[in-house]
Amino acid sequence: xxxxxxxxxxxxxxxxxxxxxxxxxxxxxxxxxxxxxxxxxxxxxxxxxxxxxxxxxxxxxxxxxxxxxxxxxxxxxxxxxxxxxxxxxxxxxxxxxxxxxxxxxxxxxxxxxxxxxxxxxxxxxxxxxxxxxxxxxxxxxxxxxxxxxxxxxxxxxxxxxxxxxxxxxxxxxxxxxxxxxxxxxxxxxxxxxxxxxxxxxxxxxxxxxxxxxxxxxxxxxxxxxxxxxxxxxxxxxxxxxxxxxxxxxxxxxxxxxxxxxxxxxxxxxxxxxxxxxxxxxxxxxxxxxxxxxxxxxxxxxxxxxxxxxxxxxxxxxxxxxxxxxxxxxxxxxxxxxxxxxxxxxxxxxxxxxxx
Amino acid sequence: xxxxxxxxxxxxxxxxxxxxxxxxxxxxxxxxxxxxxxxxxxxxxxxxxxxxxxxxxxxxxxxxxxxxxxxxxxxxxxxxxxxxxxxxxxxxxxxxxxxxxxxxxxxxxxxxxxxxxxxxxxxxxxxxxxxxxxxxxxxxxxxxxxxxxxxxxxxxxxxxxxxxxxxxxxxxxxxxxxx
Numbered sequence: 001x002x003x004x005x006x007x008x009x010x011x012x013x014x015x016x017x018x019x020x021x022x023x024x025x026x027x028x029x030x031x032x033x034x035x036x037x038x039x040x041x042x043x044x045x046x047x048x049x050x051x052x053x054x055x056x057x058x059x060x061x062x063x064x065x066x067x068x069x070x071x072x073x074x075x076x077x078x079x080x081x082x083x084x085x086x087x088x089x090x091x092x093x094x095x096x097x098x099x100x101x102x103x104x105x106x107x108x109x110x111x112x113x114x115x116x117x118x119x120x121x122x123x124x125x126x127x128x129x130x131x132x133x134x135x136x137x138x139x140x141x142x143x144x145x146x147x148x149x150x151x152x153x154x155x156x157x158x159x160x161x162x163x164x165x166x167x168x169x170x171x172x173x174x175x176x177x178x179x180x181x182x183x184x185x186x187x188x189x190x191x192x193x194x195x196x197x198x199x200x201x202x203x204x205x206x207x208x209x210x211x212x213x214x215x216x217x218x219x220x221x222x223x224x225x226x227x228x229x230x231x232x233x234x235x236x237x238x239x240x241x242x243x244x245x246x247x248x249x250x251x252x253x254x255x256x257x258x259x260x261x262x263x264x265x266x267x268x269x270x271x272x273x274x275x276x277x278x279x280x281x282x283x284x285x286x287x288x289x290x291x292x293x294x295x296x297x298x299x300x301x302x303x304x305x306x307x308x309x310x311x312x313x314x315x316x317x318x319x320x321x322x323x324x325x326x327x328x329x330x331x332x333x334x335x336x337x338x339x340x341x342x343x344x345x346x347x348x349x350x351x352x353x354x355x
Numbered sequence: 356x357x358x359x360x361x362x363x364x365x366x367x368x369x370x371x372x373x374x375x376x377x378x379x380x381x382x383x384x385x386x387x388x389x390x391x392x393x394x395x396x397x398x399x400x401x402x403x404x405x406x407x408x409x410x411x412x413x414x415x416x417x418x419x420x421x422x423x424x425x426x427x428x429x430x431x432x433x434x435x436x437x438x439x440x441x442x443x444x445x446x447x448x449x450x451x452x453x454x455x456x457x458x459x460x461x462x463x464x465x466x467x468x469x470x471x472x473x474x475x476x477x478x479x480x481x482x483x484x485x486x487x488x489x490x491x492x493x494x495x496x497x498x499x500x501x502x503x504x505x506x507x508x509x510x511x512x513x514x515x516x517x518x519x520x521x522x523x524x525x526x527x528x529x530x531x532x533x534x
Contacts, residue, residue, distance in 0.1 A: 034436030057438060061422060064441035070475065075425040103425070344425075349437040 033139065036349030040152045040159045041342055043168040044209040044343075052213055056178045057335070058341035065102060066337055076105035077253035079347055080135040084126065084140045090310060091329040091332050092162050092171070096139045108135065127151045137343060140164075147201075155167040158346045166200050172307050173206035177214060178330050180262055183303055188215035193256050195221040195288060196266030196315050199228045203307045204266055205244065212245040219248045221256035222288060225277040253288055260298040262307045265290045265316045281314060291317035295325065303327050361506055362527035367487065367518075370503030371400065374485050375407035377501050380450055385412060387480065389451045391419040393469055394440065396458035399520035400487055404456065419444040421455070426468035442472065450478035454501075458516040460486040463497035488527055492515050 013149055031241070044052070045088070065073055081100040083093050093109065100107040106243060110130065117126055127138065138157040140148045145165030152159040163169040181189050192211055198204045198220050211218050250256035257263060268284060278284050281286055290304060304326050312318045321328060362370070385408065392401030395495060398420050405416045424439030455469055466484060485501035490508045492502055508514060508529060515528040 015469050034438040054438070057440070061424070061439040061441045064443075065425065068475070073425040073475070074471070345437065346441075 019209070024067065034346045038346065038349075040148075040161075041170050041346065042148050042152060042159065042161045044170045044206050044213070047209065047213055049213050049215065052174065052177065052210055055174050055338065055341050055345065056121070056181055058288075058345060059174075059178050059337040062099075062102075062316055062337040062340035062344070063334070065340070066333075071102050072104065073102065074104045075344055076100065076103040076347055079105040079137065080108065081105050081137040081139060081343065082108045082110060082130045082133075082135040083139040083162070084110045084112075084130065085140075085312060086117070086147075087163065089141055089162070092141065092169075093139075095332070095335040096160075096162065096171075096334050096339050096343075099343055100137075102336070103139075103343060105343070108133075115138055123147060123150065126152055127155050131157055149203075154273050160346065163202055165202065165230055166205070167202050168206045169202040169307075170206050170210075171335070171339055171342055172203050173210040174342065175331060175335040176203075176207055176307070178214075178338050179209075179305065179327050179334045180303075182334065183327060183330070184261060187211060189217065190261040191217045191219065191251075191259055192262040192264065193219045193221055193260045194264045194266065195253055195256065195290060195352060197226040197268050197272060198222050198231070198266070199226050200269065200272070201246075201266050207264070208247060212247065217248075218245075219250055219256050219260070221250045221253050223278065223284070226249060226272065226344045242252060242267075252295060253290075254297060257290075257294055257297045261302055262305060263290055263295065263298060263302060264307075265310075266307065267309060268311060268315045270311075285314045289315060289317060290320055292323070294321055295320060305331055309333070359528065359530075360526050361529050362488075362504060364525035366530075367503070367525045367527070369488060371403045372407045374501045374503055375404045376411070378404065378454055378481060378483070378485065379408060379481070381410055381500070385414040385416050387418050387451050389419060389444075389446065389448060389453050389479075390416055391421050391444070391448075391453055391455050391473065393455065393465065394422045395455040396516055396518055396521055397421075397456045399518050400454040400458060400485075401454075402520075404454075404485065417445045419446075419448075421469055421472055423454075423465060423472050424467040426472045427465075428468065429464055442476075444476055447477055448473065448479045451479050452481050452483070453479040454483045454485050456485045458487050458518075459514050460484070460489045460497075460499050461492060461514070463493045463495035466497050467495050487516055488514055 034054060036054060065071055083096050085093055097107045097109060136158060138151060138158045139162045140151055141162040142164050145167035147164050148159050148161040161168055161170055179189055184190055194204050194207060208218060228244060231244055272278055273281055304320055306316055306328050310316055310321055312321055379385060390405055390494040392398035401418050405418045406414050408414060420443045422440050422442045483500040486499045487503040489499055489502045489505050492510055511532050513530050513532045517524050517526050519525050
């Protein structure tokens with residue numbers, strides 16, 4: 001049994017993993033194409049391929065709306081969306097705001113700096129206050145992993161996780177999957193290399209769930225100090241089961257990139273060097289920078305992605321970041337369509353029929 | 356109304372051809388004409404009308420696809436499909452004579468949504484409505500310009516249009532709702 005599991009492609013999830021368990025607990029309807037049953041988007045760890053594909057298909061329709069001369073539809077008219085960000089953000093917040101507005105919703109932006117949070121208001125009090133104002137959706141970014149779960153449990157909001165600690169950033173992973181699908185046709189069977197600081201990356205974690213669910217062959221690459229323990233499934237026991245899907249691990253980027261369809265570079269946070277996880281930034285960029293020469297080892301037509309913000313010259317070279325193979329700007333553009341799809345499905349996908 | 360099939364494949368074919376003739380006659384030809392099928396079953400119907408016009412007029416009328424999901428005011432029940440897909444209009448609709456095509460005209464709410472959706476793309480010279488079945492019970496002041504068949508129904512009835520392209524068979528059924 002164990003043998004057959006390890007010999008499966010990286011996309012296969014252990015049958016007793018978190019995702020399988022979550023799916024078994026839910027009704028069959030959730031796997032029926034086109035059916036949406038979720039109130040919140042907190043993580044992708046229990047998403048089926050069918051659910052992810054529904055988001056991506058819906059995003060296709062949203063992209064058509066965005067391409068119009070007047071990109072505005074009344075789908076969410078009368079709904080109010082609050083973005084509550086305890087951490088800085090440019091693209092996530094701006095794209096959620098635009099997504100809500102294109103769908104006809106009202107959008108209120110609250111940042112921790114400049115709100116009552118500064119006066120010592122607790123997270124839950126802030127959330128309850130925003131709910132009392134009459135908002136329907138809470139898009140939340142918080143430095144503490146799990147904070148959106150608390151908000152989802154303790155409020156009547158539809159909660160969307162806009163990034164929590166090191167844990168999850170589901171809309172980023174969805175827009176990455178959407179961008180790959182748009183460019184390469186399909187995610188299934190594609191070799192996708194995620195390189196850099198996996199351990200501290202919520203983007204990487206959510207991408208591992210989304211991309212393996214969609215049947216990609218995922219390879220992660222980085223120095224051992226920046227990879228989460230037990231990622232390759234080699235030292236799993238039941239206690240850790242399902243903490244991340246099993247993927248191939250490489251420490252040598254040249255080898256990892258061999259035959260890749262997609263190379264996804266992650267931002268290196270400079271504090272990691274101070275924390276003693278890296279000898280030097282120079283050594284890191286020599287070993288792990290995605291640059292033109294390395295990219296030549298990937299498959300012809302391979303593409304490069306980065307969730308941003310980038311440190312050009314550290315994890316990615318400037319010519320690759322702005323080169324012909326870069327999808328980095330496309331990722332940002334697709335982010336609006338994918339977030340529209342998420343907001344639409346949360347608010348309109350599960351409502352009871354009107355009288 | 357007895358349960359069962361009220362239109363068979365031949366009836367549907369004749370109705371489509373007649374509606375195609377009426378459209379061309381009403382518009383004095385195919386000048387500036389565009390057919391827009393409403394997803395799902397309005398799309399094959401629009402394509403069939405275009406094929407009929409090609410047959411007897413020798414002219415190609417462009418066919419667009421309209422998805423009204425983002426314009427609806429009636430929401431799907433829990434657990435039903437919520438798929439929306441991109442609309443595809445082959446040409447600018449500004450200044451065109453647009454014929455909206457749907458399978459069943461009932462409350463008129465889908466047509467209301469379709470009109471809003473269509474007008475967001477531009478200002479057509481006029482919009483006509485063609486339906487395969489008009490079953491009555493309008494809730495809005497909307498009527499069809501071209502009707503394949505008027506079928507009087509009660510509100511308990513369910514009208515099911517099945518087409519070769521989507522369902523593998525051409526027929527229209529009226530059944531009593533079981534709930």
